[in-house]
Amino acid sequence: MNTLRDTLYFAWTIGTKDILDAVKHKSSRANIMIMVVMVVFFYWFGTLRPFDRNVSVVLYDEGNTRLAFEPVILGDGAKYSFREATSLPEMQRMMAHQNLGLVVPADLDQILSVGGTPLLRGYVFWVDRTKAAEREARYSQAFTEMLGQTVKVAIGPNIVIPQADVDGMPATVAFQMVYFVFSTALLLIPHLMLEEKQTRTLDALLTSPVGSGQVVLGKALAGLFYVLVIGGLAMALFSPYIVHWGLAVATFLGYALLAVALGLLVGSLISSMKQLGFWMVALMLLLVIPPLFYLESNLKAGIRIVLTWLPSSALASLFRYSCSTGATWAQLLPNLAIVTASIGLVFGLVFWRVQRSDR
Amino acid sequence: MQAIVARNLTRDYDGLRAVDGISFAVEPGEIFGFLGPNGAGKTTTIRMLTGQLLPTCGTAEVAGYDIVTERQQLKPRIGVVFESQNLYERMSARENLVFYARLYRCPKTRVDEVLAQVGLTQRARDKVLKYSNGMKQRLLIARALLHNPQVLFLDEPTRGLDPHIAGHIRGIIAGLAKGGMTVFLTTHHMEEADQLSRRVAFFDRGRIVVLDTPARLKAEYGRDDNTTLEDLFVQLTGSDLRRANEEL
Numbered sequence: 084m085n086t087l088r089d090t091l092y093f094a095w096t097i098g099t100k101d102i103l104d105a106v107k108h109k110s111s112r113a114n115i116m117i118m119v120v121m122v123v124f125f126y127w128f129g130t131l132r133p134f135d136r137n138v139s140v141v142l143y144d145e146g147n148t149r150l151a152f153e154p155v156i157l158g159d160g161a162k163y164s165f166r167e168a169t170s171l172p173e174m175q176r177m178m179a180h181q182n183l184g185l186v187v188p189a190d191l192d193q194i195l196s197v198g199g200t201p202l203l204r205g206y207v208f209w210v211d212r213t214k215a216a217e218r219e220a221r222y223s224q225a226f227t228e229m230l231g232q233t234v235k236v237a238i239g240p241n242i243v244i245p246q247a248d249v250d251g252m253p254a255t256v257a258f259q260m261v262y263f264v265f266s267t268a269l270l271l272i273p274h275l276m277l278e279e280k281q282t283r284t285l286d287a288l289l290t291s292p293v294g295s296g297q298v299v300l301g302k303a304l305a306g307l308f309y310v311l312v313i314g315g316l317a318m319a320l321f322s323p324y325i326v327h328w329g330l331a332v333a334t335f336l337g338y339a340l341l342a343v344a345l346g347l348l349v350g351s352l353i354s355s356m357k358q359l360g361f362w363m364v365a366l367m368l369l370l371v372i373p374p375l376f377y378l379e380s381n382l383k384a385g386i387r388i389v390l391t392w393l394p395s396s397a398l399a400s401l402f403r404y405s406c407s408t409g410a411t412w413a414q415l416l417p418n419l420a421i422v423t424a425s426i427g428l429v430f431g432l433v434f435w436r437v438q439r440s441d442r
Numbered sequence: 443m444q445a446i447v448a449r450n451l452t453r454d455y456d457g458l459r460a461v462d463g464i465s466f467a468v469e470p471g472e473i474f475g476f477l478g479p480n481g482a483g484k485t486t487t488i489r490m491l492t493g494q495l496l497p498t499c500g501t502a503e504v505a506g507y508d509i510v511t512e513r514q515q516l517k518p519r520i521g522v523v524f525e526s527q528n529l530y531e532r533m534s535a536r537e538n539l540v541f542y543a544r545l546y547r548c549p550k551t552r553v554d555e556v557l558a559q560v561g562l563t564q565r566a567r568d569k570v571l572k573y574s575n576g577m578k579q580r581l582l583i584a585r586a587l588l589h590n591p592q593v594l595f596l597d598e599p600t601r602g603l604d605p606h607i608a609g610h611i612r613g614i615i616a617g618l619a620k621g622g623m624t625v626f627l628t629t630h631h632m633e634e635a636d637q638l639s640r641r642v643a644f645f646d647r648g649r650i651v652v653l654d655t656p657a658r659l660k661a662e663y664g665r666d667d668n669t670t671l672e673d674l675f676v677q678l679t680g681s682d683l684r685r686a687n688e689e690l
Contacts, residue, residue: 096541096544100530100541104533107532282529282530283524283528284529284530286494286528287522287524287542287585290492291517291545292545292547294514
């Protein structure tokens with residue numbers, strides 16, 4: 084009987100062999116680079132949006148002033164549009180898709196009429212917390228231009244953490260994590276098993292002192308390498324959005340383990356590249372696309388109930404909660420249970436498949 | 443203690459009996475030729491004896507270990523040269539062997555020893571992709587010898603090789619047996635089996651038809667003094683094929 088130490092040794096030996104092989108092999112390197120470019124591109128295009136000069140503002144007018152803010156394009160080309168909230172909490176909630184929350188003081192009209200400098204309280208998202216000073220200057224300048232006299236926008240500690248149940252960037256980030264991690268796993272990991280089967284090197288491995296479980300663990304280790312490189316890059320890029328690091332890291336680990344298990348399961352089920360293509364499309368449709376809809380708040384209840392059971396939906400929810408506030412244990416625990424059970428089930432299936440080829 | 447003992451070893455695949463209750467024993471240091479036509483069940487037998495496949499019924503012990511219940515103890519004591527050239531082709535010969543040396547926990551010096559033993563030292567750093575069939579076959583043997591197994595299973599080790607390389611490999615096999623290693627050999631080259639094996643078993647449709655030394659088999663079943671092992675093989679095995687020919 085192999086001890087735990089033996090198991091870890093064999094898994095490490097097989098895993099490092101595969102990782103070195105991937106690093107040396109041109110097509111593996113090219114696949115990793117494709118995924119890296121994809122992550123960086125989606126982050127730049129979908130999250131940073133450097134070309135987007137529009138500023139959406141949610142106003143809460145404390146004194147119901149006579150001032151009406153209309154959409155305006157300023158001298159620097161930035162377009163400002165406005166929506167109105169009836170209370171401060173509503174303003175914070177409505178900020179889901181907006182850049183700036185602005186509290187208009189009750190005495191704004193009076194201050195403006197005497198030529199004073201009104202102070203508008205600005206609110207920005209958690210992700211912009213490090214840019215508060217820069218935003219203060221930018222918005223002060225913008226509203227000075229809009230109102231034709233000096234205005235000061237003060238942000239200070241007014242940082243809004245997104246609510247767990249509203250749409251917005253946390254949902255976008257959570258979906259992108261699902262997409263990157265699962266795409267990486269499905270693109271790269273099945274080859275680890277498929278090649279061993281196609282070249283029959285799996286037979287040689289299984290007549291060596293290595294057991295089938297240790298082969299799976301070794302492959303999982305190599306798979307984790309891919310997922311940690313790509314998912315780790317995505318996680319690093321999205322780190323400014325993360326509010327609860329413990330939950331975020333645990334969820335990332337969940338993403339990684341489930342993705343690796345799925346990649347290995349596909350690799351153990353298929354015997355050709357053609358079959359791999361079919362499985363990739365099927366799993367992308369079944370697991371990767373649904374969270375996109377699941378994270379939308381206006382999804383029909385019936386569809387939501389079905390999608391709730393998907394581990395990828397559960398993972399996306401958990402990652403969204405790690406980038407927001409207000410999630411309860413009642414929201415967290417079912418998702419954690421679905422993810423944990425799915426990881427166990429899929430790894431169990433992989434062990435079973437490899438054990439069958441073993442005997 | 444015998445190196446291999448099989449008792450009523452049987453394996454069914456989807457209702458078809460691939461190996462049908464075979465029993466035999468192989469002595470330590472013996473080269474045992476296991477000869478049969480294509481599809482007779484040779485590879486299935488090897489897969490059972492090496493612990494890759496569970497027997498449907500019957501038992502076997504290899505190097506003193508039960509192939510079902512003591513598989514983990516059995517594995518370090520056997521070496522297998524598979525019918526397919528199952529090597530990591532993107533890796534060099536040396537990298538292949540270093541990887542397996544780590545799995546068998548052999549010292550790295552052993553890699554150089556086996557490379558020298560099969561004559562691949564000069565090309566050890568080349569990728570296996572660039573190897574000829576003969577070189578790959580020698581590398582497979584080197585891999586199987588890394589951990590100095592008590593019993594070596596060779597599944598058609600000279601198939602498709604030119605006579606020079608085949609002769610070189612036969613030399614290696616003979617040398618191993620002289621050193622005390624037990625060799626279980628399947629081959630379609632009857633001359634090779636005759637030259638190397640102390641005893642041979644003719645195997646057909648999952649059963650052992652005859653088992654003895656080549657000399658005794660020729661004496662008992664041969665038509666004259668010039669009868670070769672190949673003549674006997676054709677005479678005693680392949681009944682299905684003969685029947686089909688007669689019908690034609």
